[in-house]
Amino acid sequence: MTEYPRELALRTILLPRDTNAQGTVFGGVILSHIDLAGVVQVRKLNPARRFVTVAMDEVIFHEPVFVGDLVSFYTQVVHVGRTSAKAQVCVFVQRTDDADGEEVRVTEAEVTYVAVDENRRPIPVLRASQR
Numbered sequence: 001m002t003e004y005p006r007e008l009a010l011r012t013i014l015l016p017r018d019t020n021a022q023g024t025v026f027g028g029v030i031l032s033h034i035d036l037a038g039v040v041q042v043r044k045l046n047p048a049r050r051f052v053t054v055a056m057d058e059v060i061f062h063e064p065v066f067v068g069d070l071v072s073f074y075t076q077v078v079h080v081g082r083t084s085a086k087a088q089v090c091v092f093v094q095r096t097d098d099a100d101g102e103e104v105r106v107t108e109a110e111v112t113y114v115a116v117d118e119n120r121r122p123i124p125v126l127r128a129s130q131r
């Protein structure tokens, strides 16, 4: 059985302004939330660091997201390098018309962040005491 991250980083309901020409939620809006959810998780490694996104990989849109769905972003850190860290983000929704409130997986992605200094140059993710 596939294991998905279960730590909730973000939860939201998307609005008609977030839709594409088909009337479903625009993929770019989902990506924006994925980016935020991943950094919420990664910054727990070292809250004193500022992180920038360097790559979004393996983005898969399995199912559409509809206006009004309760959208949850679950995350886990899957790799910590010297100056970078990668988070897996899985997006699940509860449909408004589903009386059972079952969560359906709609999107997944892996996002890599780099810790940077005030000059935006890479610096170690972890404090010396953590390494």
Ligand SMILES: CC(C)(COP(=O)(O)OP(=O)(O)OC[C@H]1O[C@@H](n2cnc3c(N)ncnc32)[C@H](O)[C@@H]1OP(=O)(O)O)[C@@H](O)C(=O)NCCC(=O)NCCS
Binding pocket: 052, 053, 054, 055, 080, 081, 082, 083, 084, 085, 112, 114, 116, 120, 121, 122
């Ligand atoms: C992130 C940034 C500071 C990295 O600078 P850089 O000179 O390429 O840094 P380095 O080559 O030393 O790589 C730094 C780390 O990033 C990782 N990295 C670089 N490119 C990567 C990529 N495409 N995918 C995954 N990891 C990558 C490296 O492996 C390294 O990790 P490690 O230290 O854990 O081994 C720079 O590319 C940047 O500022 N990008 C723009 C970031 C941004 O503005 N994001 C917001 C979206 S617009």
